[in-house]
Amino acid sequence: MTNREVVVDLASFQSELTVQDYKNIGATKAIVKISENTNYVNPYIRSLIDRSAGGGVNGFAFYHFGRFYNDSAAVAEANYFIANAKRYANVQPGTLLILDAEIKGMPTSSVIAFLQTLRNAGYHTGFYTYKFLLPQFNLEEIHKYADFFWLAAYPLGGQPGPRVPDFNYFPSANYVDCWQHTDNLLGYKVDGSITLTDNAIKLFNPSEVKAEEPKPTPSPNQNNVKYDSWTDDLGVKWYKEDGTFTLSESINLRWGAKTDSDLIATLNPGDVVKYDAFSKHDGYVWLRQVRDNGQFGYLASGECDSNGKRTSAWGKFE
Known part of the structure; x- marks a missing residue:
């Protein structure tokens, strides 16, 4: 018997969900929106991944909302x-990438x-639509590429x-791996789905996909006062401080303030990082770098003892 797993799909509308919310929802899989057309990227990709992983999600896939009406535009959107x-979710070959087709x-x-472009780039492919739109597509042909x-x-x-869900209401159709049965799962304003096949569960767990540790999120009340502090939803205390840090040795810049968080880049001696906050935890003094599209990068600037006293600095502060 196929194991049924709860799936949530996450876009900017779910950016306020907390780690505890995800624990309450009880989903084990998530499909995160990356982009739409060729001019929109979800600004909350990393926090959606991080918080849902902290709340119990152990497998991820990603989707794009299609806006195309011809083949060339479809290829452009697939490449986007x-x-x-790759840039915001560090996807690797074998990851499940899905087309959201609802226009x-x-x-x-x-x-x-669109699906051929994804497959040619080494990804598993997925197709999503609503039951009422299904007659406009040739599902038999699409199935060959999805x-x-x-x-x-x-x-x-x-x-x-x-x-x-109540399976008495299941929409009869061929090849269905996952059924989205509500747009308000348990009242949390998040779309809820359930897996129907072993194939679905397998595709949510490609061996190369790794969700990073949940990263800090700022308090909405922080301001520009030096040393204004806040505690993020993971219980880590951060302090507001604007400054620059010039590296004296190579340091990894990561998507989260953990040593096993996904790597953005390795910075070199002489590189200058502008930061807006710091935190002392897990034996390091961490700095937060502001990046594009509401994203943050994190790097350890040196070590600290169990009392939070800095014991080393791997660069110069200004």
């Missing part, structure tokens, strides 16, 4: 999706062009949906 999935008039040939089919069908009205 791939580039930003009227999208040609089947263009869907296939490793995963995710179908949405649920009652309108926004009423809280259960964690496990």
Whole structure:
């Protein structure tokens, strides 16, 4: 018997969900929105991954909201999706990347062009649409290019949906791996789905995909006063401080303030980092670098003892 797992799909609308919210929801898989058209990237990709992982999600896939009506535009959007999935989610070959096809008039040939572009780049491919839109597509043809089919069908009205749906309402269709059965799972304003096949579960766990440790998120009340402090939703205390740090040795810049967080780059001696906050935890003094699109980078600037006293500095502060 196929193991049923709860899946949530996460976009900017879910940016306020906390680690505890995800624990309450009880999902084990998540599909995170990366992009839309060729001019939008979800600014909350990293925090959505980090918080949901902290709340119990152990497998990820990623999706793009398609806006194309011809094959060339489909290829352009697929390449935009791939580039930003690499940049913000560190996707590796074998990751499941999904097309969200929910606009009227999208040609089947263009869907296939999009999926072929993903597959040619080494990714597993997925196709998502609503039951009422399914007749506009040639599912038999699309299925040849899609490793995963995710179908949405649920009652309108926004009423809280259960964690496990009533299968008497399952939308009959071929090849369905995952069923989105509510747009308000347990009242948390998040789309809820359930896996239907072993194939679905396998694709959420490609061996190269790794979710980093949850990273700090700033308090909405922080200001520019030096040493204004806040505690993030993981219990780590941060202090506001604007400054620059010039490295005296090579240091890894990471997506999170943990030594096993995903790597952004290795910085070299002489590189200058502008930072806006610091934290002392896990034996290091961490700095937070502000990046594009609301993202942050983190680096250890030296060591500290168990009382938070700095014992070394791997560069010069200004």
